[in-house]
Amino acid sequence: MDRFAFVLRRPLQLIPVLIGISLVTFILVQLMPGDPVRVMLGPRASEEAIKIVRARYGLDQPILLQYGYYIINVLRADFGQSLAFRAPVLDVILARLVPTVCLLFYGLILSVTFTVALAVAAARRPGAWIDQTVRLFCVAGLGLPSFWLGLMLIILFSLRLKLFPVSGFGASVTDVLWHLFLPALTIAIAVTPILTRNLRATLVGQSAADYAVAGRSKGLSENYVFFRHVFPNSLLPTISLLGIVVSFLIGGTVVVETVFNVPGMGQLMVRAVLLRDYFIVQGVTLFFAVGVVLTSFVVDIVTVALDPRVKL
Amino acid sequence: MHRRSFLQSAASVAAISASPLFGRRARAQGKNVLRMGFADEVLTLDPIKTVYGPDILIQGIMYSRLLRASADRKQLFPGLAASYEISPDGKTYTFKLADAKFSDGSPITAEDVAFSYTRMRFQKDSAYAGPFTALEKTEAVDPKTVVMHLNKTFTPFIQNVEIWNSGIVSKAAVEKLGDDKFAQTPVSSGPFRLVEWKKGDRVILEKNPNYYRPGLPYLDGIEIIYVPDDNTRVSMLRAGEIDMLLGAPYQLISALAGEGFQATPEPSSIIAEMLINHSAEPFNNVLVRQAVSTGIDRKAISDAVTLGLAQPASSLMAPVLNYFNTDLPVPVRDVDKAKALLAQAGKPNLSFDLLIAAGLAADERTAVLIQSQLADVGVTVNITKVDSTQEWNSLVDGSYQATLNWWYNETPDPDVALRWAIWGAGENKSYYTRYNNDKVNALLEQGAAAPEGDARKAIYFEAQKIAYDEVAQIGLFYPPYRNVYSTKVKDMKLNPGLQFSTIDEVKLEG
Numbered sequence: 001m002d003r004f005a006f007v008l009r010r011p012l013q014l015i016p017v018l019i020g021i022s023l024v025t026f027i028l029v030q031l032m033p034g035d036p037v038r039v040m041l042g043p044r045a046s047e048e049a050i051k052i053v054r055a056r057y058g059l060d061q062p063i064l065l066q067y068g069y070y071i072i073n074v075l076r077a078d079f080g081q082s083l084a085f086r087a088p089v090l091d092v093i094l095a096r097l098v099p100t101v102c103l104l105f106y107g108l109i110l111s112v113t114f115t116v117a118l119a120v121a122a123a124r125r126p127g128a129w130i131d132q133t134v135r136l137f138c139v140a141g142l143g144l145p146s147f148w149l150g151l152m153l154i155i156l157f158s159l160r161l162k163l164f165p166v167s168g169f170g171a172s173v174t175d176v177l178w179h180l181f182l183p184a185l186t187i188a189i190a191v192t193p194i195l196t197r198n199l200r201a202t203l204v205g206q207s208a209a210d211y212a213v214a215g216r217s218k219g220l221s222e223n224y225v226f227f228r229h230v231f232p233n234s235l236l237p238t239i240s241l242l243g244i245v246v247s248f249l250i251g252g253t254v255v256v257e258t259v260f261n262v263p264g265m266g267q268l269m270v271r272a273v274l275l276r277d278y279f280i281v282q283g284v285t286l287f288f289a290v291g292v293v294l295t296s297f298v299v300d301i302v303t304v305a306l307d308p309r310v311k312l
Numbered sequence: 313m314h315r316r317s318f319l320q321s322a323a324s325v326a327a328i329s330a331s332p333l334f335g336r337r338a339r340a341q342g343k344n345v346l347r348m349g350f351a352d353e354v355l356t357l358d359p360i361k362t363v364y365g366p367d368i369l370i371q372g373i374m375y376s377r378l379l380r381a382s383a384d385r386k387q388l389f390p391g392l393a394a395s396y397e398i399s400p401d402g403k404t405y406t407f408k409l410a411d412a413k414f415s416d417g418s419p420i421t422a423e424d425v426a427f428s429y430t431r432m433r434f435q436k437d438s439a440y441a442g443p444f445t446a447l448e449k450t451e452a453v454d455p456k457t458v459v460m461h462l463n464k465t466f467t468p469f470i471q472n473v474e475i476w477n478s479g480i481v482s483k484a485a486v487e488k489l490g491d492d493k494f495a496q497t498p499v500s501s502g503p504f505r506l507v508e509w510k511k512g513d514r515v516i517l518e519k520n521p522n523y524y525r526p527g528l529p530y531l532d533g534i535e536i537i538y539v540p541d542d543n544t545r546v547s548m549l550r551a552g553e554i555d556m557l558l559g560a561p562y563q564l565i566s567a568l569a570g571e572g573f574q575a576t577p578e579p580s581s582i583i584a585e586m587l588i589n590h591s592a593e594p595f596n597n598v599l600v601r602q603a604v605s606t607g608i609d610r611k612a613i614s615d616a617v618t619l620g621l622a623q624p625a626s627s628l629m630a631p632v633l634n635y636f637n638t639d640l641p642v643p644v645r646d647v648d649k650a651k652a653l654l655a656q657a658g659k660p661n662l663s664f665d666l667l668i669a670a671g672l673a674a675d676e677r678t679a680v681l682i683q684s685q686l687a688d689v690g691v692t693v694n695i696t697k698v699d700s701t702q703e704w705n706s707l708v709d710g711s712y713q714a715t716l717n718w719w720y721n722e723t724p725d726p727d728v729a730l731r732w733a734i735w736g737a738g739e740n741k742s743y744y745t746r747y748n749n750d751k752v753n754a755l756l757e758q759g760a761a762a763p764e765g766d767a768r769k770a771i772y773f774e775a776q777k778i779a780y781d782e783v784a785q786i787g788l789f790y791p792p793y794r795n796v797y798s799t800k801v802k803d804m805k806l807n808p809g810l811q812f813s814t815i816d817e818v819k820l821e822g
Contacts, residue, residue: 034701040355042363043704044719044732045439047739049361052437084355085511086495092511154547166547167539169513261539261548263513271353271512271540276701 003304003311010297017293018286022074025285026067029278036083036276057083070282079286080279084272089283093265097287099169099180100253100264106180107187107249108242114188115195115238122196123203124226134200138193146252150186150259157182167261183260187252191245198241202234209233236307243299247292344532344820346801349545349557353538354515357506358495359479360431360438365810368476369558370515370536372811374500375479376524378407378425378458379470383814384579385724385807388470392420392480392501392524393458402465402761407458412524414482415505420524422452427483429460442739443472443728446760465761467768468727475722476811503529503816513538529816549573549796555820556797556804562619562674568796577621577792581630581721581729581808584622584674586666586682586786587707588714591746594664595713599657601783605643607650607689613681614789617674621794625787627776629729632808633721635772640780650689663692667715669700675716678788707744718791719743722809726772727760734779747784 037054038045054060058069073080079089122134158166170179206212207230215225253266261267265284272280304310352366359371380391394410412420429450433441446466451459462469472478485499498506503525504517518533537554539545542561546568548554560568560575569575588595588604595601610624623631626640654660666682668675676697683693698706706712721729731738735756736748755775762768779785793806802819806812 032699033705034699035705036701038704038708039701040364041361041439042365042367044363044442044740046441049437049439084353086356086492087511095511151543151547154544158551159547162551166551166553167544168553258541259544261537261541261544263510263538267540268512 003308004301006304007301010300014290014293018289019071021289022071022282022286023067025282026070029281030063032273032276034276036278039275040084040277057081074286079283082272082277082280084275084277084280089279092268092280093283093287096263096265096268099262100257100266102169102176103180103183103187103253103256103262103264104246104249106177106184107191108246110184110188111191111195111245112242114192115199118192118196119199119203120231122200123207126204131200134196138197141189141193144189146186146190146255147259149189150183150256153182153186154260169262169264180262183256183262186256186259187249190252191249194245195238195241199234199238202237203230206230206234232306236303239299239302239306243296246295250288250291250295344530345535346531346533346556346804346818346820347535347537347554349537349539349548349554351540351542351545351559353512353540354509354536356495357498357509357515358491359477359481360435360440361491361495363440366536368810369812370517371479372476372502372813373504373517373534373815374498374502374506375476375481376412376501376503377475377478377480378473381474381807381809381811381813383803383805383807385809385811385813388474391474392425396470398470402467402763403462405460405462405469406453407460409456409458410524412501413522414485415500415520415522416482416485417522418482418484418499419455420480420482420501421455422458423455424483425458425480426450426452427486428480429458429478431481431486432477438477440475440477442731443468443475443722444478467760467763468723468725471723471725472728475809504531504534507533523816525816530819531815534815546796549798552798555801556795558793558795558806560794560796562617562621562794565619565621565794565796572799574797574799574801575794577794578806579632579808580791580793580806580810581632582718582791582793583625583628583630583720584678584716584718584788584791585625585628586714586788587712587717587743587745588783588786589710589712589746590742590748590784591710592713594659594662597657597659598782599653600659600662601786603650603653603657603662603689604686604691605783605786606646606653607686607691608643608682608786608788609645609685610642610788612645612685613678616681617677618789618791622789622791624789626780628733628779628785628787629726629776630721630790630808632724633726633729634724635726635769637773637776637780639773640776645685647688654689654691660690661692662690663694664713665694665696667696667698667703667706667712669703669716670697671700678716710741710744710746717743720808720810722811724808727756730756730759730772730775734775734784742784745785747779747782749778749782749784752778 037050041050058066082089082092085092118134122131154166157164164182165179168179170176212225212230215229253264254270257264257266258270269284350366354366354370355364356362356367359375376392378391378393379388381388392409392412393407396405396407398405409422414420432438433444433447446462446464446469447460448463449461453459480501482499486494500520503520503523505520507516507518509515515536519529539548545557546564549557565575590596614622614624624642626642627637654662666679668679679695683695686693703715707715732743734742734747734752736742737753752775755771759768759771762771795806797804800820800822802821804818
C-alpha cells in the first residue's frame, strides 16, 4: 500500500498553504474600503456607539497586532466573532456548510451522469448526428451565464410549470433533492460541456489506440473493447479535470446560491463582503481553500486507486 | 482494492455522510404563518443596538412600546401604558401601566420600563439615544407607575415613546443573559416571539401567547426570509413561496399589480436627496447652491427614476410629517437663472464631484440625470462611484463635495427629522452637510418647547423656509414604499415611520 503513503504526507503540506491563504485574505480584507461597524449599526447610529463597538472587536488596534491575534485564535480553532451576526464565525459558517456541500455533490452527480451519457453517445460514432447534437449542446452550455440560466429555469420550471420551488433548501432528504434540483441543474449545465468535450476527445483518441485495434483484430466485440478497455483508460484526464472544475464550482456557488436563495456559504460570502464582515470573509475563504485542497487530495486518491501505474 | 468496489464504497460513504446532516427544520406552528421577503438581513434582536432597517422592522414586531400607533402612524393609542399624564410644565411624564406579560409569562412592571428606558438612553453603545436626550431620569414609583423626568419642556417626547428602540425589554432576562445573549435569544413584549433565528436565512417568530392585547395577534407566526436578489424575491412571491415582499423594483410594480397582487405604493417618510458639503468649495457659496438647485429638474428625475410613483421634493423633510411647509413650491428649473447665479458667484465654469454608492440602480440613474441637466447650465459633474461604506465614511469625514443619499423619520413630529437634517448644533452636523445656521438651530429648540398649535407650526415653517432659501440640501423626491402583498394578506400596512404598527391585527385569508 506504499502507493498510498502520500495520504499521510499530504495533510502536512496543507499547513503552509493555509498560512499563506490566511495572510493574503487578511491583507485583502483590510484593503477593502469601508467600515463594518457603520454598516452593522446603521447610518443614524451615534458616533459613540460606533467607537465602542469598534473597540470591542479590536478594530481600533494596529493591523499587524490584529493579524497576530487572529492567527493565535485560529490555532485554537477560534475564528473570531462575526461582526454582522454577532455570533462565533465557526457557528455561522457551519450552519451554511450543509446546503453548499449538498448543492455541490448534487451538481456533480448530475454533471457526471450527463457527461458520461453524452460523451459515450458522441464518441461511439464520431461525426454522426448524435455527436453533432452533443457538440451543439456543449457550445451553447458554455456560452450561458449561470445567473441568466438560473433565472430562465426559475421562470420555466417554477413559475410556468410549477414543478420545482424557486428557492430554499428543504428539511428532509427528498425535500432537499427537490429544492436543490434547479440549482444543481444550473451547475450541471455549466460544467457538463467542459467535461463532455474532454471525455469525448479522450474516448475518440483511445478508440484508435493500439490496444483497441489489437482487441478488435483478435475478434473482440466493439462494445467489449469500448466499455472494458477504452472507457476505463479514458477516465483519468476527465477525473483530473473534474478536480479543477470542482475548485471552480466552490467559488461558483456564490452566483447559483444567490439566484436560488440557497442559504449556503456562497451567499454568506457575498453578504459578508457587502457588510464588511472581515472575520466571516476570512473564515469562508479558509473553508473554501480547504475545500479546494481537499478536492485535489481526493482526486489524487481516486487516480491512484483507479490506475495501478500512477505513483505520487 | 478493486476499482469497482472502490467506487461503490466511495458512493456509499458520500450518501451516509450526507443523510444525518439534515436537522428537523423549526417552523412556526399553525397554518397562518406570514412569510415576508426582506432584501436585507436581520442582524440583531436587541432594540437599542442598531438603526438598521431590517432590525428596526423586526424589533418593532417583537417589542411593544408604552404607546401604540395607528396603521398610518398619525394617531397614538394606549399601549403597555394604559394612560399617561403630563405635568403642566411639560417636564414630568407619568405613565400608568396596563396589565401585561412578557413572552415568558413574567409580568411587565414599572421596573422593566425604567430599566428599558435607562438602558436605551444612557448605555454607551445605545445606537439611537438622540431623540431622547431630554430624558434625564426614569423611575419606577410603584409596580404600575413610571415617572420620566425631562430636563426641559419637550413637546415631541410623547411621539418619541413609540419609536422602536423604546420597546420594553425584560430586566430579568437582559440581566440574566447579558446583552449579547439577549440579542440572540430575547424575551419579547410584542405580539410575536422568537422560535429560531437561522442566521443568513430566516427569522422564525410565533404568536406570543402572553401578548397584552386580548385575542391578538391573528397570525400564528411570521417568517422573515432573507432574499437578497430582487428577481428571486419577486419570483418567490409569484410562486407563492412568500406572502409579501419589501422593496419591489419600480419597473415591476405595475406588472405585479396587473397579476393581481396588492402593489399600491404606500406613503413613506423617505426623502431622496443630494447632500452638499457646506464646509468646502464650491457649496460653501450660497449662490452656487442656488444655481445648482435651480439647474435641476426634480420632476423629470422623479418621473424617470420612480416611473412617476414619487412626488418631487420641495422641503427638506417628507410631506407626511406634521408642520410640513406647504407654502414652499417645488423649485422650477430655470437654466438662464442658474447661469446668472453662477456668473454672480464668479464661477462660470463650475465643476464638482458627485459621489454615489455603487450598485444602487436608482442612484446611478439620478446621478446621470443631474449630470446632464447641469451640463446645460455649464456645470461639469464628475460622477464617482464608490463602495457604499466608503461613501458613508466620506460623508462623515466631510471629504466630499456632493453625494446622493436618503433618510426616513420614525415619528410624524418634525423635531427628530429637522434635527437630523438641518440642526448644525447636532452630532451629525446637519446630516454631515456641515450646514449650520444659528437662527435655524434656535428655531428648532423653540419648536421643541412650544405646545402643539399655530405657534409651533409657524416656527417649523420658518425653519424650513430658511433652509429652503439657503439650499441647505438639494431634496429630489419623496419615494413611496414599494411593498407587494399577495391577496391573502389582509390589513397589512407599513407606516411612514418604517413600522408595521398594526401587525397584530393582520390576517391571512384563503
